[in-house]
Amino acid sequence: MRILHIADLHAGKTLGRVSRNPDLAYALEQVVSFARENSPDLVLIAGDVFDKANPDNESKEMIFDLFLRFRELRTDVVVISGNHDSYDFMRSIRGLSKLANVHIFDRPSKENCIFELGDLGIACLPYPSERVLTPAGEEAKKTYSELVGMFLRFLAEKVKNFKFKILLAHIFIAGSKFTRTEKEATVTEYFAVHPSSVSHTFDYVALGHVHRYQEVKGVPTRAFYTGTLYQLDFSEAGEEKAFNFLLLEDGSVKVEKVPLSLKNPLFVERIKQSEVLKRIGELKSRKGYVKLVVEVENRLTLPDLLDRLREEMGERLIRIEQVSEGEYTAKKEEIPDFNPLEIYREYYRNTHGSELPEDLERAFVELLKRAEGV
Ligand SMILES: [Mn+2]
Structure with missing residues (x-):
């Protein structure tokens, strides 16, 4: 059985005033053409389909088109909600999506959590928000990660009689390396699920939530975050992006990492004020979006210089950060760690x-x- 695993599409993401939907479309084009050549039986989308709870129309159109293209390829699709998706919005498109063989699991539910395809059982855990994990009675004393652990054990039990078993989940597993664009509060220790809560009986664990591609250590089976399909924010600058193609056979799972090329790579450049003009040509010739950190030497001439920069580089210059020498290290520590x-x-x-x-x-x-x- 052949399966594609993608995650964290974040349709509708903007960077400054720039829409990243063209970057997403570029990535999805590669995913669809890979699917056309390799005919997967199933596509798994591990949450954060949309960037916002109320997606704009363009983003909805993009995602519905994606569903229809998989429909043309006669591939079933299983989707779970991520923390960026609204449970209610995902539920509202569930019925129609089913007509395209897209099966949406909008919120954690013990009644509706399994997708079956022949010998394969997919146990689905959409992002377990604290609201839906409300503990009652004895469970009131349990922590968030204990409650998620219990849910994971329940899911493993539910699919135990299938020949092949996959867990599809949007959760933060302790020890995974994150990139700071996941929404800070949901990747702190409090939300970290212990890797041993995942049952070894799963053949593969398809994860979403953490934006960096990685195999998660400590899980007693093969578990992957495939990460975002393009560099979402400057904290992901320089990162390679990819998705997974799995081959499930008797007693074995082969995982192929499929690299994605980027429409607009992100880069961060730190330049002394007096060097900015000399390097403007080089910056303009690069493909992608730039965050510029200018080491200020002369406050009087700075405004003119910045105007010139913005004019020359247009919308490709997303952000300018001003620092005086020596200040940067302290500031750098302070800003990304804002939690x-x-x-x-x-x-x-x-x-x-x-x-x-x-x-x-x-x-x-x-x-x-x-x-x-x-
Ligand atoms: Mn995400």
């Missing part, structure tokens, strides 16, 4: 002289998610 939960923990430690209690942490994370509109 509200960490800050709240520190605030609590400073004002109360003890660690943040678990129930407060849970309430804080829940509020944070509401504020972010997850």
